[in-house]
Amino acid sequence: MLAIEGVSRRFSGKSAVSDVNLDIAAGSFVGVIGRSGAGKSTLLRMLNRLVDPSEGRIGFDGLDVTALRGQALRDWRARCAMIFQQFNLIGRLDVLTNVMMGRLNKISTTNALLQRWSREDRAMALSALEQFDIANLAAQRADSLSGGQQQRVAIARALMQEPSIILADEPIASLDPRNTKVVMDALLRINRHFGITVICNLHSLDLARSYCDRLVGMSAGRIVFDATPEALTASAARELYGLEAGEVMDAEIAPPAAASSGTGWVRPARTAA
Template identity: 75%
Template sequence: MLVLEGVSRRFGAKSAVEGVELSIERGSFIGVIGRSGAGKSTLLRMINRLIDPTSGRIALDDVDVSALRGKELREWRARCAMIFQQFNLVGRLDVLTNVLMGRLNKVPTHRSLMRLWSDEDIAIALTALEQFDMGSFAAQRADQLSGGQQQRVAIARALVQEPEIILADEPIASLDPRNTKLVMDSLSRINRDYGITVFCNLHSLDLARAYCGRLIGMSQGRVVFDGGPFDLTEDVARQLYGLEAGDVIDMPEEMPAAVVAAQAATPPVLAAH
């Protein structure tokens, strides 16, 4: 279980995240929702330790993540893969090499620097690409791909790390509807088939309700909502988004069957802030 205990992050006088308390079961698909600037990205980056908490503790089972340094921290980042909005691929390198970068923690440094990948590593990378219908692009430069294709390559790179957790920070923000579905379906399949815990920052509440079994709503750095898709009512949306609520959610009359099946048992929490 991933546990956050009183996790906060300040930048000077500004509090980006304040007093977050969460317990996340393995294999969950978590949607983190809220306005821009609510603290969603900072929260994910603290879990990955790209940003250190100002106070509080992050732990996975018996590992105190917030205390890791050096090699142990690098190993944690391999166990907790990050997917970014802007893909973070090396454009001049081919797709296969970009995916193989996810294996850096599995091979000696001298081999990775010289790109002396083993047949096993190459097979793992190609298999990951095939899962996302990107195998035929293995030899193509990454900067020649569309945004949706680049994001699927980034997901394949995360998958070959063999992570326990995937943190996706607004992975569909710049994508069209077709590629949005492809990327969200890919994350859902990883969660379902491999049991990997997925945290996904999302702006669209419709997508959050359709794909996530549990939703965590943030406002001004605090968690103000914690519940399932059924619990995300129009009133909750208005509290999270104010006048923007109508732009991010279109409440359907009935929940899709897939969402019903994924509905988390955790009761909702809604707090004033």
């Protein structure tokens, strides 16, 4: 379980996140919602330790995340993978190499600098791409792909880290409706089939209701809503978003793709040496 205890973050004396307390169960799909500037991205970045808390503690299964340094911190960032709105791919490199970057914490510095990947790492990366229907793009430059394809590559790279948690910071903000559904379905399948905890910042309340099993609403850096999607009524949304409520409550979207065990979804596995 991920435990967030009294966590705050201040920038130049201004509070971005204030006294957040949350327990997040393993295997859950949590949507973090709220207006722009509510503190959602700062909260996720603190969980990954890209930003250090000003106060409070983050724990995971007995591990004090806030105390980690050096290699232990790098190990945590691999275990708590981050997916960004801007994809953060290396455009001049091919898709397969971008995906294998998820193994950097597992190989030596020399091999990382020379991009010397083992056969099993390559097989694992191809398997991850197959899961997202983009194995045919493995040899293409990352900057030649559409936004939806690039985000799927970023998710495959995160999966290569063999994470316990995936943090997705507005992963569909720049995507069209079709690619939005493809990416959200991919995150849902990862959550359902692998049991990986997903914590996802979302702007659309309809997406949050459709995909998440728990919603955490933030306003001015504080938690002001924490319940199931069914509890987020129009009235509660208006209290959370004010005049913006109508903008974030979109038209009804298609339901998530089925995530049953019969879909052929398989965790990328290491091959025998």
